[in-house]
Amino acid sequence: MRNLLSIARKEIKIALRERLVVSLGIIILLLLGVALYGGYLSYRQQSRIITEKQEEKRKEWLGQGDKHPHIAAHYGTFVFKPKTILSVFDFGLDTYTGTSIYLEAHYQHEFMFRPAQDHSSMIRFGELSAALVLYVLLPLLIIFLAFSSYTKEKETGTLRLLLSQGASYSSITWGKVLAYSILLIVILAPYIAGMFILSSRGLSSAVVPDVAVRTVLLVLIYALYIFIFLSLSVWVSLKSATGRNALLTLLACWILLVILTPKAVANLSESFYTLPSMRAFKEGIQKDIRDGIDGETPGPVRRARLEKEYLTRYGVDSLHQLPFNFEGVSMQAGEEYGNMVYDIHWEKLRAIFHRQNSMGSIASIFNPYLAIQHLSMALSATDLYTAIDFEDKVEAYRRELVRKMNNDMAQNSRYGEFYEYKATRELWDEIEDFSYVTPSAFEILRYYKLEMISIVGWTTFVVLLLHYSNRKSKPIHG
Amino acid sequence: MDKAIKTLIRYEWVSFIRNRFQLLMVGVTFLFGIYAIYYGQTEINAQREVIKEIMELEQNEFSTYLASFKGEPETVQEEQNHDIASKPAFAWYRHGYHAILPPHDYAALAIGQRDLFRYYYRLTGMSLHYQLFENELANPVNLLAGNFDLSFVIVYLFPLLIISFCYNLYSGEKENGTLPLLYIQSISISRIVIVRLLFYFTLITGLALLMSLIGLFTSGSVLKEENQLPALLWILGVVIYNAFWFSLLFLIVSYRRNSPFNAITAAGCWLFFLIVIPSVLNIVVTTRYPLSSTELAGLTRRTGLENENDEQEAKEVILEFLAHKPELAGSDSLIDNNRLAKAYAAYTSLKDIESQHEVDRYNGQVRKRNILANRFHWINPAVSMQDVFTHIVHTDLNTFLRFQDALAIFHEKITDFYFRKLFWNQRIHREDYSKLPEFHMEKSIDRYTVATGIIFQITLLTILFALAGLVTIKKKSLI
Numbered sequence: 001m002r003n004l005l006s007i008a009r010k011e012i013k014i015a016l017r018e019r020l021v022v023s024l025g026i027i028i029l030l031l032l033g034v035a036l037y038g039g040y041l042s043y044r045q046q047s048r049i050i051t052e053k054q055e056e057k058r059k060e061w062l063g064q065g066d067k068h069p070h071i072a073a074h075y076g077t078f079v080f081k082p083k084t085i086l087s088v089f090d091f092g093l094d095t096y097t098g099t100s101i102y103l104e105a106h107y108q109h110e111f112m113f114r115p116a117q118d119h120s121s122m123i124r125f126g127e128l129s130a131a132l133v134l135y136v137l138l139p140l141l142i143i144f145l146a147f148s149s150y151t152k153e154k155e156t157g158t159l160r161l162l163l164s165q166g167a168s169y170s171s172i173t174w175g176k177v178l179a180y181s182i183l184l185i186v187i188l189a190p191y192i193a194g195m196f197i198l199s200s201r202g203l204s205s206a207v208v209p210d211v212a213v214r215t216v217l218l219v220l221i222y223a224l225y226i227f228i229f230l231s232l233s234v235w236v237s238l239k240s241a242t243g244r245n246a247l248l249t250l251l252a253c254w255i256l257l258v259i260l261t262p263k264a265v266a267n268l269s270e271s272f273y274t275l276p277s278m279r280a281f282k283e284g285i286q287k288d289i290r291d292g293i294d295g296e297t298p299g300p301v302r303r304a305r306l307e308k309e310y311l312t313r314y315g316v317d318s319l320h321q322l323p324f325n326f327e328g329v330s331m332q333a334g335e336e337y338g339n340m341v342y343d344i345h346w347e348k349l350r351a352i353f354h355r356q357n358s359m360g361s362i363a364s365i366f367n368p369y370l371a372i373q374h375l376s377m378a379l380s381a382t383d384l385y386t387a388i389d390f391e392d393k394v395e396a397y398r399r400e401l402v403r404k405m406n407n408d409m410a411q412n413s414r415y416g417e418f419y420e421y422k423a424t425r426e427l428w429d430e431i432e433d434f435s436y437v438t439p440s441a442f443e444i445l446r447y448y449k450l451e452m453i454s455i456v457g458w459t460t461f462v463v464l465l466l467h468y469s470n471r472k473s474k475p476i477h478g
Numbered sequence: 479m480d481k482a483i484k485t486l487i488r489y490e491w492v493s494f495i496r497n498r499f500q501l502l503m504v505g506v507t508f509l510f511g512i513y514a515i516y517y518g519q520t521e522i523n524a525q526r527e528v529i530k531e532i533m534e535l536e537q538n539e540f541s542t543y544l545a546s547f548k549g550e551p552e553t554v555q556e557e558q559n560h561d562i563a564s565k566p567a568f569a570w571y572r573h574g575y576h577a578i579l580p581p582h583d584y585a586a587l588a589i590g591q592r593d594l595f596r597y598y599y600r601l602t603g604m605s606l607h608y609q610l611f612e613n614e615l616a617n618p619v620n621l622l623a624g625n626f627d628l629s630f631v632i633v634y635l636f637p638l639l640i641i642s643f644c645y646n647l648y649s650g651e652k653e654n655g656t657l658p659l660l661y662i663q664s665i666s667i668s669r670i671v672i673v674r675l676l677f678y679f680t681l682i683t684g685l686a687l688l689m690s691l692i693g694l695f696t697s698g699s700v701l702k703e704e705n706q707l708p709a710l711l712w713i714l715g716v717v718i719y720n721a722f723w724f725s726l727l728f729l730i731v732s733y734r735r736n737s738p739f740n741a742i743t744a745a746g747c748w749l750f751f752l753i754v755i756p757s758v759l760n761i762v763v764t765t766r767y768p769l770s771s772t773e774l775a776g777l778t779r780r781t782g783l784e785n786e787n788d789e790q791e792a793k794e795v796i797l798e799f800l801a802h803k804p805e806l807a808g809s810d811s812l813i814d815n816n817r818l819a820k821a822y823a824a825y826t827s828l829k830d831i832e833s834q835h836e837v838d839r840y841n842g843q844v845r846k847r848n849i850l851a852n853r854f855h856w857i858n859p860a861v862s863m864q865d866v867f868t869h870i871v872h873t874d875l876n877t878f879l880r881f882q883d884a885l886a887i888f889h890e891k892i893t894d895f896y897f898r899k900l901f902w903n904q905r906i907h908r909e910d911y912s913k914l915p916e917f918h919m920e921k922s923i924d925r926y927t928v929a930t931g932i933i934f935q936i937t938l939l940t941i942l943f944a945l946a947g948l949v950t951i952k953k954k955s956l957i
Contacts, residue, residue: 020742050772100775112771113611120875122756122759244737266624270617279532279600384617387618
């Protein structure tokens with residue numbers, strides 16, 4: 001243990017003497033600061049605008065004046081995707097998911113305006129977020145720190161000296177790992193502390209209720225990720241004859257893990273499971289609504305059935321005699337049919353997304369970078385499943401809104417009349433304002449089992465790897 | 479070429495051939511290149527398929543309309559079709575026209591923003607802004623990951639290949655103990671380094687050109703007139719970009735430091751050019767010109783007259799619209815025929831006119847962002863190169879902004895066509911179907927000059943680094 005500590009102390013001293021490493025460390029620190037500041041600025045800008053706009057749209061809805069409920073259902077309202085406070089840390093998919101949606105009767109609009117569309121192709125090089133610094137750049141710093149940890153001892157002959165002093169491989173290896181861990185913790189400490197303070201001071205927005213849990217989990221998985229890279233770097237150094245070889249091997253691994261596989265996996269998944277075009281997707285929905293899901297019950301037939309059903313149920317022989325406006329009932333039935341058709345098509349589409357993403361999840365078992373990227377987005381509530389959850393809740397809100405409008409029309413207006421009836425502010429008030437709350441971290445993590453297995457698996461793997469190699473390494477090596 | 483240089487090149491070749499690791503890297507890069515070309519082509523072919531499918535939908539739609547003119551309608555459905563085909567009051571918002579931005583033959587080599595922006599729209603006479611902002615379906619996870627196309631291989635991977643071949647050109651000799659042997663040769667050390675660099679430059683650029691040629695030949699005919707200049711610029715760009723990285727490596731090597739130092743510095747440069755600078759710039763651009771599409775979202779709302787049964791209101795709306803379009807203000811525009819349809823048409827057009835300035839302001843902001851980003855091109859050859867590629871294969875942001883402008887013009891053509899009929903109370907005849915509005919987009923005039931300008935910038939930077947390297951290596955050899 002004494003050995004281990006003194007090796008760690010020596011290692012830290014040497015690292016601090018390396019100007020290149022120190023300056024890279026400072027650059028990374030600066031970048032982290034810039035990333036967080038930039039993330040915070042855009043979070044503030046966006047959430048201010050969204051709150052303003054959401055209030056404006058709410059006012060428009062409430063102040064739309066007296067009108068027929070069906071016209072109001074078409075007038076509809078808008079929902080904007082809120083920025084989550086953790087998006088300051090990891091922008092995730094925010095740049096590529098649509099930000100606003102128009103809710104109206106009959107039509108499921110899609111989310112519009114992906115922020116990436118407001119950029120030149122430079123956006124595809126990535127955006128500087130704190131997460132990017134931590135999972136892309138920090139591994140490189142680790143590589144630069146640790147590639148020569150063993151090779152230098154070998155090249156200068158000090159490994160032999162250390163071993164002759166009675167230090168075991170195990171204490172040397174773990175001493176080095178400990179030293180670099182301490183260095184990184186010192187570098188990152190202010191940020192980790194900052195994150196904890198932010199999350200505990202109740203800066204948690206209404207959107208993400210469990211910021212504290214998420215922060216703890218984020219710190220944990222990043223710690224494991226960094227540990228994996230550290231241990232791997234030390235291991236490669238232990239196994240390499242020269243520093244040059246160690247460095248090249250590690251850089252090649254980094255490129256493979258961080259640059260090549262993520263793109264390749266995403267592209268392959270796209271080739272295996274192709275998405276339909278929006279036009280074909282919408283056309284499919286319209287066709288099924290028009291001709292019926294079985295292709296044999298077009299709209300008029302469905303309406304006739306509904307009419308008959310209501311006439312027999314109420315024992316009357318004309319729609320005028322019904323105690324409510326049949327148009328409202330028919331409208332709602334049409335709406336529900338449309339929803340059913342939409343759900344079927346939407347589920348098919350989601351299944352494709354899901355299959356595409358599961359390729360990424362499987363790949364993450366072999367690539368801890370993918371695992372951390374997915375988990376980090378998930379915990380920051382900027383991943384696909386949170387986005388899907390948001391879309392689902394928005395759609396449920398839309399359906400409720402339209403249903404209330406149709407019901408009101410059925411109850412309060414007469415069959416065959418349209419302009420004669422006008423609903424008032426009271427009805428608009430009945431529709432509550434939309435507010436979104438993300439699912440809890442654990443609910444979202446259910447979608448990321450493979451990624452969690454990957455991180456834990458890799459950690460165990462590197463510990464075993466180092467342990468085994470320490471025992472196998474013979475002093476003669478030096 | 480003198481004998482010493484020939485010998486040098488021959489031995490360099492021998493050592494290259496014998497180094498399995500280097501051969502493997504070249505082979506792997508080549509395979510990546512082939513995959514990238516294949517991937518790009520499948521993506522673009524999928525888009526071509528979509529376009530074909532859509533054109534069929536449109537043809538079906540219009541052939542139904544045309545068919546309805548033959549003989550008297552018999553079924554209710556036929557009568558309905560004929561109404562939609564011949565009565566402007568229905569036709570103006572039911573007839574859908576597709577505006578399509580077909581991919582350039584070489585778009586497969588640099589997909590750029592083409593997976594993100596829509597390349598087709600179905601437009602009717604209804605409010606333009608109601609139709610303009612729908613997205614194409616896409617998996618955001620894959621959008622974030624980006625495309626593994628040939629431009630990616632060239633911009634990202636080739637520099638790495640160059641680094642791994644050249645970082646130890648000098649230091650390697652020192653570390654292997656062969657340096658003193660070189661010093662006693664008749665040829666100077668700096669010449670040796672330069673010749674070796676040129677050797678690898680030829681080798682790696684040759685590989686890049688081979689891949690580019692495969693890409694260019696399999697993606698479209700190079701002989702077609704519209705392909706000649708892009709193919710030429712592509713090749714020029716590839717050569718200059720590789721030259722840039724070689725000159726940078728030359729500068730690094732010329733300091734004669736040890737191998738790990740060179741490798742770290744070169745990898746650091748790569749990191750700065752390909753990840754740090756662009757990602758920092760992106761966040762600067764985002765915060766400097768905050769853009770909120772929430773402004774535009776409101777424009778997509780489907781609204782109509784407050785009181786459709788209020789005759790006075792309908793009349794006022796029509797009059798207001800006619801003030802904008804005096805050519806439609808015939809003596810009979812206001813007669814009761816189709817008043818509601820006219821009022822609705824007038825209403826959505828007025829709404830478009832009103833909201834156009836908001837859209838313009840928004841697009842102006844996007845352009846400003848683009849200009850700000852472009853201002854930093856000179857410090858970053860990697861991003862500039864990507865920009866050159868997307869420019870020459872028509873997948874850059876500007877192309878899509880111009881497409882949006884062309885859509886607005888097309889929409890106006892469509893509304894003109896139908897509103898003329900609607901407001902003059904005319905029917906649409908069979909003959910009119912041969913004079914339907916057609917989509918047209920102006921060719922960009924400055925696309926290739928912009929690309930050439932950027933290539934020129936990279937060339938200057940290349941020369942600068944090469945000169946700096948030359949000075950350093952000379953200075954250091956005096957010591």
